[in-house]
Amino acid sequence: MSEISPAALRGAVDLSSLRNRPTPPADGAPTPGVVDLVVDATDETFGQILELSRTVPVVVDLWAEWCGPCKQLSPIIEKVTRELGGRVLLAKVDVDANPQLAQSFRAQSIPMVVALIAGQPVPMFTGAVPEQQVRDVFAQLLQVAAQNGVTGTLSVAEAGAEPAPAAEPELPPLHAEAFAAIEVGDYAAAIKAYEKALAENPRDEDALAGLGQVRLLDRVQGLDLQAARAAAAEGPLDVQAQFDVADLDLAGGHVDDAFGRLLDLFAQLPSDQRAPVRERLVELFGLIGAEDPRVVSARNRLSSLLF
Secondary structure (H helix, E strand, C coil): CCCCCHHHHCCCCCCHHHCCCCCCCCCCCCCCCCCCCEEECCCCCHHHHHHHCCCCCEEEEEECCCCHHHHHHHHHHHHHHHHCCCCCEEEEEECCCCHHHHHHCCCCCCCEEEEEECCEEEEEEECCCCHHHHHHHHHHHHHHHHHCCCCCCCCCCCCCCCCCCCCCCCCCHHHHHHHHHHHCCCHHHHHHHHHHHHHHCCCCHHHHHHHHHHHHHHHHCCCCHHHHHHHHHHCCCCHHHHHHHHHHHHHCCCHHHHHHHHHHHHHHCCHHHCHHHHHHHHHHHHHHCCCCHHHHHHHHHHHHHHC
16 A cells, blocks of 8 residues: 555544543653553453554554464564564454454454554555565554654563563574565465475475465455456356455455355356366365364365265
8 A cells, every 4th residue: 555544444433432531641651551562452452452542553453363364464563563662552353252343443354454543543454465565554654643643652661572582483494485485575486485395395284374375365466356256247157257256255354255156166167177166165275274164164065066
């Protein structure tokens, strides 16, 4: 995105029911502190987080465990937040566990990232994006916050910066190569790195999951949602057109819609043309997770169609 403005969501998101209304702090009061710069927000605690947005911009990451693109985007947002050293607070919202917040933000698809400046929602982005774009949007957010007088910094000690977090295990070389490619938006290079990792170790589950996620990101970049839906409507048996819309639905968090579209297509195709659709379904099942009830239901329907 090229510009963010608080006016963009004014009137579209109603957070009044979540707001706490404590007495404003007196001039010279100490800067508010939090346990960590990355916090889990709930329907019950969000009022406190909303008040903190009068001191620093609060970035709200709406996600869910089943959302593959969320797993790609959330670590990047957390990394950039921590690097800003208390100038931004990240509030993570599990939409399944906090329906009131999901409804308040009108989260039609996830991942959805919205900022709060002095209680005012500011749109950032939806869907997984490269790290450089995340950094650019965060820089714009800080500019908008400064224009609105929100320029505080959370205390480093109170934000939990000490003791320093334990170093994460070093990534295997090909995984590190894939992550570096993802950060600059080179999905083709990331795919090759993950494919090499799987060639070396076919049981590398992290590489398999990463490959599926990056393939999805590579497929959806550059797709126009309206054009894709129009093409799918005109060609109900056009496999590629249906694949495009299913990918866009899954990337946007509409899991049941994506599975339903491909299962309907599978049911209508002649048996000798079904293999690519089955393969795509299996790939998407892996992105969401075998234990997810939507995957279980879709697998059952696929089995009934096969036999």
